[in-house]
Amino acid sequence: MALFWRIFGLNALVLGAATALLLWAPVTVSVPVALTEAVVLIVGMVVMLVANAVLLQVGLAPLERVTRRMATVDLLRPGQRLSVAGHGGVPDLVRAFNDMLDRLENERATSSARALSAQEGERHRIAQELHDEVGQSMTAVLLELKRAADRTADPVLRTDLLHAQETTRSSLDDVRRLARRLRPGVLEDLGLISALTTLASDLSTHTGLAVHRHFASDLPRLDQPTELVLYRVAQESLTNVARHAEATEVSVRLDSAGDTVQLVICDNGRGIGLAHEGAGIRGMRERALLIGATLDLQSVPHGGLQVSLTVPLSPEGGSR
Template identity: 80%
Template sequence: MALFWRIFGLNAVVLGGATSLLLWAPVTVSAPVVLTEAIVLVGGLVVMLVANAVLLRVGLAPLERVTRRMATVDLLRPGQRVSVAGHGGVPDLVRAFNDMLGRLEHERATSSARALYAQESERRRIAQELHDEVGQSMTAVLLELKRAADHAHDPDLRTDLQHAQETTRASLDEVRRLARRLRPGVLEDLGLVSALTTLTTDLSTHTGLAVHRRFEADLPKLDQQTELVLYRVAQESLTNVARHADATEVGVHLYRDGDRIQLLICDDGRGFGLANEGAGLRGMRERALLIGAALELEAAPGGGVQVGLSVPLQGDGG
């Protein structure tokens, strides 16, 4: 029964009973009102108010749950729904709200997939241009500097040219490193473990962080999108550690746990982003949603932050 008809019916019963009592019962209202009459009238009013309050509390409770959920819902954490039972106006409204959340989650996942695909395409294009255009130009400059240094007769000029040569070589190495970060060719050529090994080696080389790797042997074969999500989550997590955590050590673990692949990245720093997630962390959640994975951030046992990505295996896990 709809909430309107329940409230109307209850009021009708109470008012009808009061009317019947006044019509057929030997009850009158004196002027002035005597004590017993006042007790009967006040008692009837209290019963009606209590009954209405109870019915409204029970009937409107789902709306309060919807209000609380609306204030806390996060489309990057799908599956948040309001429990509902029965039929009628309010339960149907709650079901409509749950259906709306489902549609929004689907639309968010679809739009995120398109945006991330475009992002990866643009990264691939920029990496290709860095490698083909900028890299080749800097290589040509490096050869010209070497040729000029070899033919220079002035020792001071030769020294300056050699310094410029070293600077150009270092810049060329940096361009190549940026190109690898934008487009992890080793991921496509040699697989996830080799790509993560290269990523952590570069991190240790450029930041001085002690990196502890533990990659389980004989991991099941994963599809290209899943490997890319795992790689990008590891990359973003390690970038956060290097920039914000003030850590000295970081551990990167990749292993199989039943029907899931687990990626754990744990540092000993001061933590980052646990209270207010930045764009990087929300980007990791969006990537995780693409493959139905769960991303969790929590305080690490020895301080710092632990980032965990749990990826379900498709079918028999390869």
């Protein structure tokens, strides 16, 4: 039934009931109106308004559900659909809304895949340039400083050159570390476990955090996109811990259970509280959607935050 006829029918029902009551009930109106007659008319009008409001509330309830879902829907949390039954105006509207969410989620997933693929390509290019151009140039500068320090007889100048040499060596290490973060070559060469181990070791070395690692020995074989998503989620989570959590220790766990692989990063920091999810967390959600995984964030009882990425596996290996 169309929305117009639904509202018309509800009002007609109320007015028909009121008319039938006036026709068969022993109620009359005199001139001037008596007090009891006015009370009866006012009570009858109130009853009609209440009945009309209740019926309209029932009839328009699906529209209110659509309105609430429109205000809270998040394309990074797929599957938020409204239940629908029957046919006609309102049920068809709910179905159209669900179909619209399907199209938006598919388009969001496609555009995110293109954007993240372009991002990985750009990271690869920048890392290559840092390694091949900036790294080589700084290595040449480092060698020149060493030659100059070896040739000079002035102790003050020699000390300055050695200091400049150490500064250049430290900067070269930073450049190499940035190149590894942009393009995890160890992930491509040695696999996910080695890449996560290197990531955790670097974090512990540069921040002083105590990093506890637990990687299951019976992990199934994963395809390259799945390994890259797991690595990037771990990288972003550990970066957030180092920058914002004010934690003293963090654990990284990678387990397999049945047909799923789960990555869990848990710290003892101050947690996320009521803060809104930033670009980093939403980026992790977008990556999770690319492989059909589920990202969950929850506070832990002793304080801190636990990030869980659950990846469903296909029988052939890799994400579904």
